[in-house]
Amino acid sequence: MIVTDDSAVHTVPGISVAVIGTGSIGQDLVSKIRRSPVLDCTLVAGRDPESAGLRRAAGLGCPTSADGIGAVLAAPRPFDVVFDATNARAHAEHRRLLRSFDTLLIDLTPSKIGQMVVPTVTGVHAPPEGDVSLISCGGQASVPVAHALADRFDVRYLEVVSTVASSVAGRATRLNLDEYVATTQQALTAFTGVGGTKAILNISPAVPPATFRTTVHAVAPGADAGTVRAVVDEAAARVREFAPGYRVRTCDVRGELVVVTLEVTADSEVLPAYAGNLDIIDAAAVLVAEQHAVRLAPAARRGVSR
Amino acid sequence: MTAVVIHDPTLRDGQHAVRHQLGTDALRGYAAAADAAGVPVVEVGHGNGLGASSVQVGRAAVPDDLMLSTVREALRHSRMGVFLLPGWGTSDDLRRALRQGADVVRIGVHCTEGSLAERHLGFLAEQGAEAHCVLMMSHMASPAELAENAARAVGYGARAVGIMDSAGHFLPDDVSERIGAIRAAVDVPVIFHGHDNLGMAVANSVAAARAGAGIIDGCARGFGAGAGNTQLEVLVPVLERTGFTTGIDLYALLDAAEFAERALMPAPPVTGSLSIVSGLAGVFSGFRHQVLEQARRAGVDPRDVFFELGRRQAIAGQEDMIGDVVAELSARGPAA
Numbered sequence: 001m002i003v004t005d006d007s008a009v010h011t012v013p014g015i016s017v018a019v020i021g022t023g024s025i026g027q028d029l030v031s032k033i034r035r036s037p038v039l040d041c042t043l044v045a046g047r048d049p050e051s052a053g054l055r056r057a058a059g060l061g062c063p064t065s066a067d068g069i070g071a072v073l074a075a076p077r078p079f080d081v082v083f084d085a086t087n088a089r090a091h092a093e094h095r096r097l098l099r100s101f102d103t104l105l106i107d108l109t110p111s112k113i114g115q116m117v118v119p120t121v122t123g124v125h126a127p128p129e130g131d132v133s134l135i136s137c138g139g140q141a142s143v144p145v146a147h148a149l150a151d152r153f154d155v156r157y158l159e160v161v162s163t164v165a166s167s168v169a170g171r172a173t174r175l176n177l178d179e180y181v182a183t184t185q186q187a188l189t190a191f192t193g194v195g196g197t198k199a200i201l202n203i204s205p206a207v208p209p210a211t212f213r214t215t216v217h218a219v220a221p222g223a224d225a226g227t228v229r230a231v232v233d234e235a236a237a238r239v240r241e242f243a244p245g246y247r248v249r250t251c252d253v254r255g256e257l258v259v260v261t262l263e264v265t266a267d268s269e270v271l272p273a274y275a276g277n278l279d280i281i282d283a284a285a286v287l288v289a290e291q292h293a294v295r296l297a298p299a300a301r302r303g304v305s306r
Numbered sequence: 307m308t309a310v311v312i313h314d315p316t317l318r319d320g321q322h323a324v325r326h327q328l329g330t331d332a333l334r335g336y337a338a339a340a341d342a343a344g345v346p347v348v349e350v351g352h353g354n355g356l357g358a359s360s361v362q363v364g365r366a367a368v369p370d371d372l373m374l375s376t377v378r379e380a381l382r383h384s385r386m387g388v389f390l391l392p393g394w395g396t397s398d399d400l401r402r403a404l405r406q407g408a409d410v411v412r413i414g415v416h417c418t419e420g421s422l423a424e425r426h427l428g429f430l431a432e433q434g435a436e437a438h439c440v441l442m443m444s445h446m447a448s449p450a451e452l453a454e455n456a457a458r459a460v461g462y463g464a465r466a467v468g469i470m471d472s473a474g475h476f477l478p479d480d481v482s483e484r485i486g487a488i489r490a491a492v493d494v495p496v497i498f499h500g501h502d503n504l505g506m507a508v509a510n511s512v513a514a515a516r517a518g519a520g521i522i523d524g525c526a527r528g529f530g531a532g533a534g535n536t537q538l539e540v541l542v543p544v545l546e547r548t549g550f551t552t553g554i555d556l557y558a559l560l561d562a563a564e565f566a567e568r569a570l571m572p573a574p575p576v577t578g579s580l581s582i583v584s585g586l587a588g589v590f591s592g593f594r595h596q597v598l599e600q601a602r603r604a605g606v607d608p609r610d611v612f613f614e615l616g617r618r619q620a621i622a623g624q625e626d627m628i629g630d631v632v633a634e635l636s637a638r639g640p641a642a
Binding site: 157159161163166171174175176177178180181182198200201202203204205206207210213215217219249250252254257259261 | 360621
């Protein structure tokens with residue numbers, strides 16, 4: 001299990017969370033936060049008062065502001081958790097501004113700052129200090145399988161090719177392709193110990209839109225098809241505990257090359273099914289926040305101010 | 307006489323035909339020959355551009371830095387071009403290429419995704435480099451969409467913009483209409499890059515020039531995936547006869563093409579059966595090797611694979627879809 005104590009989640013009081021960014025990621029986060037018994041969405045902050053994301057959040061009864069990070073800083077007491085769904089450059093600034101606050105900052109941009117979390121590999125505990133990075137959608141989809149393969153076989157090289165539908169690749173994603181590549185590659189190396197890694201992102205305009213997919217290529221001499229399939233299936237089953245739309249589409253061994261294609265459909269009230277890229281990263285982020293709520297709970301129960 | 311600028315991606319797009327295995331002697335020799343012919347721009351790199359050496363499309367025999375330095379040393383008059391696909395290569399790759407002396411940098415994006423070029427065109431503008439934007443797989447968008455994406459690229463800083471007929475799908479009238487639409491939307495030179503799947507590359511290029519394209523791509527002996535690109539040494543004299551000037555020396559160009567045939571390729575491209583199918587299906591010819599290999603392994607008809615990839619609107623870079631399609635066709639069993 002990923003959440004260490006499920007019963008605790010249902011007995012702790014809700015902690016206050018804010019979401020910065022009102023694109024597709026931000027909107028899905030708001031919906032997932034509202035499904036959580038321990039997270040209270042107490043602010044959704046964007047920059048454009050007319051944005052669909054802000055209007056939708058207000059419609060759900062969430063307090064909203066068009067003052068972006070300014071609204072987070074101006075809150076009467078710090079939020080327990082702030083989700084940053086803006087862009088890599090803005091995140092660096094948000095982190096600086098929030099450093100002195102007693103707030104867990106969970107980063108959904110590919111900024112490469114913060115401790116990297118992949119739920120099935122690292123667990124979902126936030127570090128005692130500093131913030132959490134969710135790496136990238138391709139990182140969330142590929143690292144569980146890449147890690148499992150590297151654990152079992154002699155992996156010499158890893159390459160991860162992801163395809164996201166154009167209609168859910170917002171401007172921040174498009175401007176942050178360089179960061180996506182660097183951050184995903186760094187995560188692959190960090191969690192597998194494989195030095196040679198490459199990340200590639202395709203944006204598909206296909207109609208109807210293409211379901212998010214990630215192909216993991218691993219050069220792994222000696223890997224046999226049967227064991228590979230078992231290792232991959234087991235890793236995928238663990239990811240499905242929090243991202244139920246995660247599945248192995250193909251799994252093939254061609255000589256020394258292992259090729260695994262993963263597909264993620266969204267389990268979301270606001271996202272179309274093909275937007276699994278956003279669903280998996282948001283689901284992971286919410287798990288981190290819920291675990292943080294469990295950690296904060298004893299203090300909250302004693303009424304100790306934090 | 308109207309001048310057109312010939313842009314020669316033999317040493318970049320041609321790489322698709324030889325799985326990105328061109329060695330330094332081939333690179334140096336062809337670059338020197340094209341330079342001697344007065345070819346204005348010689349483009350070099352992995353087939354999918356800077357930073358694209360990968361299992362997904364093929365790993366290059368020579369690293370980017372060495373490819374660029376080899377060609378740079380061989381060019382005395384010609385300018386050196388490079389190519390980058392955002393999401394494949396990064397600004398770091400661009401920075402290195404500029405340090406290596408790249409003069410013309412093309413950013414390639416799928417034809418409907420002009421906004422993917424914003425970051426890198428902006429970076430190149432800051433660096434003062436000559437940046438172009440090419441809209442790939444351009445048969446997948448209407449003339450109006452192409453014009454809109456082209457105008458967007460110019461807004462980001464592109465000093466030339468145009469279309470690649472990556473699947474070799476167009477006929478001359480298609481090209482005239484699209485180049486005309488782009489010309490009406492931008493005030494920078496317009497690029498046309500053809501492929502020969504349906505035997506139309508030279509005719510399409512002439513149509514492009516007549517419709518006002520100022521930069522036309524061609525490769526020696528048509529060196530490129532499948533049926534290959536527009537054959538450069540045919541394109542140039544045909545353009546000249548049609549009333550355009552290229553500034554290229556015909557005999558030296560013919561010599562460069564002979565060198566290319568000898569040193570770059572096992573055999574010049576032909577419009578083989580599978581190339582016709584990929585052109586009709588509207589699928590990037592670069593998929594050819596992997597389609598053939600995987601279809602053979604699974605015992606399915608590679609033609610069915612191409613048509614199915616076309617139906618799924620696979621774009622350049624999505625080689626990983628070949629495995630899905632082959633597996634599904636194989637599971638379906640032989641066609642009735």
